Amino acid sequence: xxxxxxxxxxxxxxxxxxxxxxxxxxxxxxxxxxxxxxxxxxxxxxxxxxxxxxxxxxxxxxxxxxxxxxxxxxxxxxxxxxxxxxxxxxxxxxxxxxxxxxxxxxxxxxxxxxxxxxxxxxxxxxxxxxxxxxxxxxxxxxxxxxxxxxxxxxxxxxxxxxxxxxxxxxxxxxxxxxxxxxxxxxxxxxxxxxxxxxxxxxxxxxxxxxxxxxxxxxxxxxxxxxxxxxxxxxxxxxxxxxxxxxxxxxxxxxxxxxxxxxxxxxxxxxxxxxxxxxxxxxxxxxxxxxxxxxxxxxxxxxxxxxxxxxxxxxxxxxxxxxxxxxxxxxxxxxxxxxxxxxxxxxxxxxxxxxxxxxxxxxxxxxxxxxxxxxxxxxxxxxxxxxxxxxxxxxxxxxxxxxxxxxxxxxxxxxxxxxxxxxxxxxxxxxxxxxxxxxxxxxxxxxxxxxxxxxxxxxxxxxxxxxxxxxxxxxxxxx
Numbered sequence: 326x327x328x329x330x331x332x333x334x335x336x337x338x339x340x341x342x343x344x345x346x347x348x349x350x351x352x353x354x355x356x357x358x359x360x361x362x363x364x365x366x367x368x369x370x371x372x373x374x375x376x377x378x379x380x381x382x383x384x385x386x387x388x389x390x391x392x393x394x395x396x397x398x399x400x401x402x403x404x405x406x407x408x409x410x411x412x413x414x415x416x417x418x419x420x421x422x423x424x425x426x427x428x429x430x431x432x433x434x435x436x437x438x439x440x441x442x443x444x445x446x447x448x449x450x451x452x453x454x455x456x457x458x459x460x461x462x463x464x465x466x467x468x469x470x471x472x473x474x475x476x477x478x479x480x481x482x483x484x485x486x487x488x489x490x491x492x493x494x495x496x497x498x499x500x501x502x503x504x505x506x507x508x509x510x511x512x513x514x515x516x517x518x519x520x521x522x523x524x525x526x527x528x529x530x531x532x533x534x535x536x537x538x539x540x541x542x543x544x545x546x547x548x549x550x551x552x553x554x555x556x557x558x559x560x561x562x563x564x565x566x567x568x569x570x571x572x573x574x575x576x577x578x579x580x581x582x583x584x585x586x587x588x589x590x591x592x593x594x595x596x597x598x599x600x601x602x603x604x605x606x607x608x609x610x611x612x613x614x615x616x617x618x619x620x621x622x623x624x625x626x627x628x629x630x631x632x633x634x635x636x637x638x639x640x641x642x643x644x645x646x647x648x649x650x651x652x653x654x655x656x657x658x659x660x661x662x663x664x665x666x667x668x669x670x671x672x673x674x675x676x677x678x679x680x681x682x683x684x685x686x687x688x689x690x691x692x693x694x695x696x697x698x699x700x701x702x703x704x705x706x707x708x709x710x711x712x713x714x715x716x717x718x719x720x721x722x723x724x725x726x727x728x729x730x731x732x733x734x735x736x737x738x739x740x741x742x743x744x745x746x747x748x749x750x751x752x753x754x755x756x757x758x759x760x761x762x763x764x765x766x767x768x769x770x771x772x773x774x775x776x777x778x779x780x781x782x783x784x785x786x787x788x789x790x791x792x793x794x795x796x797x798x799x800x801x802x803x
Contacts, residue, residue, distance in 0.1 A: 332358065332359060332360065333359065333360040334359050334360065334587055334588075334591050335356055335359040335360045335361035335587065335590055335591055336359075336360035336361070337360075337595070338356075338360075338361045338362070338380045338381070338590065338591070338593065338595070339361070339362045339363075339364060339378060339379050339380050340352075340356040340361040340362070340363050340364070340379070340380060340381050340383060340590055341363075341364040341365075341366040341375075341376070341378075341379040341381070341382050341383065342356070342363065342364070342365065342366060342382075342383045342385065342711075343366050343367075343382060343383065343384045343385065343395070343423070344365045344366060344367055344710045344711030345367045345368040345369075345395070345398035345399070345704065345706070345707055345710050346387065346388045346394040346395045346397070346398065346707055346708040346709060346710045347384075347385040347386055347387045347388050347394065347395055347422060347423065347708070347709060347710055348385050348386050348387075348388070348709060348758055348759065348763075348767070349365065349383075349385045349710060349711050350711075350766070350767035350770040350771060351385075351567075351569035351570055351571075351576070351770060352383045352385055352420075352569045352586075353365070353711075353770065353771070353774050354770035354771070354773045354774055354777075354790070355569050355579065355583060355586065355587065356383075356587075356590060357773065357774045357777035357778070358773065358777055358790070358792065359587050359590075359591075360777075361590070363774060364378075364379065364608055365608055365697065365701075365711045366379070366382065366608065367398070367608070367609060367704065367707075367710075367711070368398035368399045368400075368403050368706075369398075369609050369704075370608050370609055371399065371403045371406050371407060372402070372403060372406070373609075374406075375608065376406065376407070376410040376415065377410070379415070380416065380593045380594065380595055381415070381416040381417075381418055381590050381593040382407065382410070382415060382416070382417055382418070383418045383419065383420075383423075383590070384417065384418070384419040384420075384423030384424075384426065385419070385420055385421070385422075385423050385569070386420050386421035386422050386423060386493060386495065386567060386758075387421065387422030387423070387708070388708035388709030388710065388759060389708055389709065389746055389747070389759060390460070390708055391422045391425075391459065391460045392422045392425050392426060392437075392438050392441065392460045392461075393437065393438060393460060393708075394708025394709070395422055395423060395426065395708070396426065396438060396440045396441060396444075397440075397706055397708070398704070398706045398707065399440070400440065401440055401443050404426075404440055404441070404443030404444045405443045407444060408427075408443060408444050408445075408446055408556075410559075411446060411556045411557065411559040411560070411561060412446075412556055412557030412558060412559055413557065413558055413559065414557075414558040414559045414594060415559045416559060416560050416561075416562065416590075416592070416593035416594065417446070417556070417559070417560070417561040417562070418561075418562045418564075418586070418589050418590060418593075419561070419562070419563050419564065420495070420564045420565075420566070420567050420568065420569060420586075421493055421494070421495030421496070421564070421565065421566070421567055422460075422495060424495065424496055424563035424564060424565055425438075425441070425451065425460070425461075425462065425495070425496050426438070426441045426444045427441075427444050427445060427446040427447045427561050427563065428441075428445070428447055428449055428450065428451060428496065428498075428563075429445060429447070429448050429449060429450050430442075430445070430450075430451070430461070431450060431454065432454055432461070433454065433455065433456055433457055433461040434451065434454060434460065434461025434462060435461070436461070437457060437460055437461045438460065438461065446554065446556045446561050447507060447552070447554045447556070447561050447563065448504050448506075448507070449498050449499060449500060449503060449504075449507055449552065449554075450498075450499045451496045451497070451498065451499065452496070452497040452498055452499040452543045452546060452548035453465055453496060453497050453539050453543055453548075458741055458743075459494055459743070462494070462495070462496055463523065463539045464494040464523030464526075464539065464742075465492060465494070465495075465497060465513075465522065465523055465538070465539045465540035465543060466492060466494075466516065466520055466521050466522040466523045466525075466526075466538070466539070466540050467492065467493050467494060467520070467521055467523075467526075467657040467658060468491065468492065468516070468517065468519045468520030468521055468657065468658040468659055469489050469490070469491055469492075469517040469518075469519040469520050469572060469658070469659075470489065470490055470491075470492050470513050470514075470515065470516055470517060470520055470540075470566065471487050471488075471489055471513070471514050471515040471516075471517060472487065472488055472489070472490050472511050472512065472513055472514065472550060472551075472566070472582065473486060473487050473511070473512045473513075473514045474486055474487070474488060474510060474511050474551075474585070475509070475510040475511070478508070478510040478553075479588065479592065480510055480551075480553075480585050480588040480589055480592070481510060481511075481585065481588075482588070483584075484581055484584055484585070485581060487514065488580065488581045488582040488585070489517065489572060489580055489581075489582060490511075490550070490564075490566040490567065490568055490570075490582040491566060491567045491570040491571075491572065491576065492513070492520070492540075492550070492565070492566040492567070493566070493567050493570070493758070494523070495565050495566065495567075496565045497513065497543045497548040497549065497550055497565045498548060498549040498550070498552055498563070498565060499546070499548060500547065500548065500549045500552065501546065501547065503552075506554050506555040506556075507552055507553070507554045507555075508552060508553050508554070509549035509551065509552045510549075510551045510552065510553060511549060511550050511551030511552075511564075511566075511585065512544075512547065512548070512549050512550065512551075513540070513543065513544055513548070513550050513566075514544060515544075516540055516541075517659075518659050519658050519659040519660075520540075520658065520659055521655075521656045521657050521658060521659055521660075522535070522538040522539065522540050522541075523538070523539055523540070523742075524538050524539065525538075525656060526655040526656060526657070526741075526742035527651070527652065527655055527656075527739070527741070527742055528651055528652050549565070550564065550565040550566045551563070551564050551565070551566075551585065553589075560592075560593075562589045562592075564585075564586065566582075568582045568583050568585050568586040569583065569586055570758070571583075571790065571791065572791075573789070573791065574668070574669070574672040574676075575669060575672050575673060575676055575762055575763065575765070575766040576758055576763070576766060577676070577766055577769070577789045577790055577791075578789065578790065578791040579790060579791050579792075580791070608697070610696060610697040610700075610701045611701060611702045611704075612696060612697075612700045612701065612702075612713075613700055613702050613713075613715070613716070614700050614715065615700075617700070619688075619691045619692060619693060619695060619696060619699065620688045620689065620691060622696075622699045622700055622714075622715060623684045623685075623687060623688040623691055623699060623714075624684070624685065624688055625715065626681075626684055626699065626714040626715055626718050626768075627680075627681040627682075627684035627685050627688075628681070629718040629719075629722065630677045630678075630680050630681040630684070630718055630765075630768060631677065631678065631681045632722075633673075633677045633718065633721050633722060633725065633761075633765065634673070634674045634675070634676075634677030634678045634681070635674070636722075636725050636729075637670045637671070637673040637674035637677060637725070637761075637762070637765070638670070638671070638674040640666075640670040640725070640728070640729070640754060641666070641667050641670035641671050641674070643729065643732055644732075645666070645732035645750050645751075646663070647735070647736045648662075648731075648732060648736040648749065648750050648751060649661075649662040649663045649666055649751060650662075650736075652738060653736050653737075653738055653739070654739075654749065654751040654756075655739075655742035655743075655751075655756070657756070657757070662751050662756075665751075665755055665756070666751065666754070666755055669754075669755035669762045670754065670755060670762065672762070673755070673761070673762035673765045673766075676765050676766060676769050676789065677765050677768070679769060679783075679785045679786055679789060680765065680768045680769040680772050680786075682783070682785060683769070683772040683773070683776060683783045683785070683786050684714070684772055686781060686783055687772065687775050687776060687779065687781055690779040690781060691775065691779070695775060695778070696713075697713065698713060698714065698771055698774060698775055699713050699714050699715060700713040700714075700715045700716070701713035701716065702716055703716060709759055714768060714771055714772075717764055717767060717768055717771070718768060720764060721761045721764045721765060721768070724753045724754070724760065724761040724764070725753075725754065725761050727747075727748075727750075727753050728750040728753035728754040728761065729750075731748060731749070731750045731753070732750040737749070769786060769789065772786065773786055773790065
């Protein structure tokens, strides 16, 4: 059965995605594609008491400083507000870094993330604790994994027993002795070819056997990557992996695994408090170009995306080979850095063009209520997170410029896979969902939110997202 099964399964729901850090774009677009009214929720909105207007709060994967970046804007008070909201009947849904925050943290993670104690809701520990490099967890790896589902769980209804998900460094859950309030529903089983274990990101002087990697040990112990927990009158639904990420180039192309996340969001209770106008975002927006009308803002962003596409096309042929040797740049998704540089730059050039075409098609339909999607400045304490298309495209160009400049410098050898994150041309251009190429995907996803709001169908964008009848999902193992 083709994904998604029911394009209206979230109709009538108000889904908020936490956006004061991390990567909210895939969740926003996935929820909008299924009929939800989506809200960008920043820490200032939590402080203003806006959680009561939501049916579910989604907390995504992290930004450059992962869990710490998600927590910092909330602070202790904001964390307590989120937990209290869940205990009173709210639904907390999360991926990767967002799923670390509610866990029973110990050792290095607890030391590094003291504010997370205010959000502790699920008495389950991580199965992969680690040192300070990644905030207290040891990365199982990055890429595509096979996951076994509990077919008796409502989220897995009509799905095959095994689906593929993207895992991106995040937690796996130790469910060897789960309390009665916790029910696992998804377990990793196998690493696909398009997966790199964390121990293989960079060459090591101490060889590690495949069967002795963090991922393999967690699988052998029966660790989970999806669980549901009762929290007071509410629930927490945690994914260690990224069901919101696609399985195709640049993490676009939703597969069957995304249906788990849609089902989780659809299971939330309806809030009895609603904005007076469901189409009005009602959330804090800080426009930097308030004098510009909406259509020209969209047209400006489209033009800037086309220029970014041209820069990516040129980047694919830019000679930065010294930076891309195995001991100077990490391998992810089962690919070495040279391969990723070339393939993802070409993919980003194409995605930028489709995003620009989508904006041009949307421009006549856009209204003042859409301003926040186009022009909204990131806050000073924000670690990636949501911003308007104008600001997002500016960031893409800034990162491309930095990659082009540093690519001409003598290379530096990183001490770990994410060292030099803001200075290495690989990380800046194509290395992750936070690279310039990853932010081009984010731009396309934001245009899809706008297209869903205005019921505008763009076939080229739908093909990239693997929406119904537009893509053969057996391909695209990027």
